[in-house]
Amino acid sequence: MSTLADKGVAFKVADDPTIDTTSRTGKLIMGILALIAEFENDIRRERQMDGIKNARERGIRFGRKPLLVSETIQKVRKLKKAGKTVPEIMRQTSLSKASVYRALAGPPQRSNEGNTSVSLVASNGKQPRRGRTASSFS
Numbered sequence: 001m002s003t004l005a006d007k008g009v010a011f012k013v014a015d016d017p018t019i020d021t022t023s024r025t026g027k028l029i030m031g032i033l034a035l036i037a038e039f040e041n042d043i044r045r046e047r048q049m050d051g052i053k054n055a056r057e058r059g060i061r062f063g064r065k066p067l068l069v070s071e072t073i074q075k076v077r078k079l080k081k082a083g084k085t086v087p088e089i090m091r092q093t094s095l096s097k098a099s100v101y102r103a104l105a106g107p108p109q110r111s112n113e114g115n116t117s118v119s120l121v122a123s124n125g126k127q128p129r130r131g132r133t134a135s136s137f138s
Helices: 002-006 024-057 070-081 086-093 097-105
Strands: 016-020
Touching: 016 024, 070 086, 070 097, 086 097
Parallel strands: none
Antiparallel strands: none
């Protein structure tokens, strides 16, 4: 509203003369209404965060369901052992090329340093090119 007021725009409600930003009283009413709206928004946000916290405590998971579950990985590997090509596996499983290769690569191996970094190894046992990280594959 202040940006519009700086440009000379006023707000008047036709059927309620108390809401008129050209007068001091109208500005006061608009300010009070804005504060009430902000207060209600804060209350809504608090309730939402409480609901999310309670849901997490009950074990509800948020977000997209993972596509590469153990059954799918086993199916992809079984199809590959049966001689199917990656495009054929993609069609049969409705997975992307990257997901198929991720399933074929096997579980990520942790590094020896004990931190949370992941060592990526291709299915042929070779390390990927430098500069590639785990996040660039997902």
